[in-house]
Amino acid sequence: MKKTTAGMILRISLFVAIALVVYGSYKTGEYSTLLSERKIDFETYQDASLFFKRFNLAIPSFSGIAMLFWFIYTKKDAEGRINVKQETFPEFNHGDEREALLTGKAAKSALAIIIIYTAVILFSYELSLYSIPFMIFATASIPIVGLLAYSISYRYYYSK
Amino acid sequence: MLINRVKELRARFNLTQGELAERVGVTRQTIVSLEKGSYTPSLLLAMNIAEEFDMPIEEIFSKEDKL
Numbered sequence: 596m597k598k599t600t601a602g603m604i605l606r607i608s609l610f611v612a613i614a615l616v617v618y619g620s621y622k623t624g625e626y627s628t629l630l631s632e633r634k635i636d637f638e639t640y641q642d643a644s645l646f647f648k649r650f651n652l653a654i655p656s657f658s659g660i661a662m663l664f665w666f667i668y669t670k671k672d673a674e675g676r677i678n679v680k681q682e683t684f685p686e687f688n689h690g691d692e693r694e695a696l697l698t699g700k701a702a703k704s705a706l707a708i709i710i711i712y713t714a715v716i717l718f719s720y721e722l723s724l725y726s727i728p729f730m731i732f733a734t735a736s737i738p739i740v741g742l743l744a745y746s747i748s749y750r751y752y753y754s755k
Numbered sequence: 756m757l758i759n760r761v762k763e764l765r766a767r768f769n770l771t772q773g774e775l776a777e778r779v780g781v782t783r784q785t786i787v788s789l790e791k792g793s794y795t796p797s798l799l800l801a802m803n804i805a806e807e808f809d810m811p812i813e814e815i816f817s818k819e820d821k822l
Contacts (some may be wrong), residue, residue: 693785
């Protein structure tokens, strides 16, 4: 279960990182527009730009290394090939029939929740008046909610 | 509902859950669930268990309404 939790945290951190990069890119563009319209001075633009550019490298690098570190623990099969399933979900024992069954059940639950949650998020765009930062993070929250739903359902079925 | 004598036979053969799990190629948690009766094994797993205990499958697994 420790592996499952670690795997989920790593995947969620990757989606958060992607959202932050996109948000940073959006904000840099926004400051660039403000500068070209002469609404801010160059120093303000430079400070903001440097701040948001940090998002571009630090967080995805961290997540990338973390994911790479995780995949190193993925076992190769008897013929020396890396199994794609094992690479995607290295924390589960793919040779165990019960775990395969639980994975299927948990995936079904996660899919149902993602479908409902996506509809809610699409309606929330309207309520947020199409605020771009909101839309970026709301969109990134869809796979995060899916992963959490998957993890919770898996734990529930596993403990039964 | 399928009931089984895995717990009893495992004790008779002096095997731990982990040892039996390793021999039949599943995780210990699967054996735990099997013994609790909350998991119905596949035919292959049932056959592997029967082979391990050197007994016919029907002597280990049976439907609850038969008893």
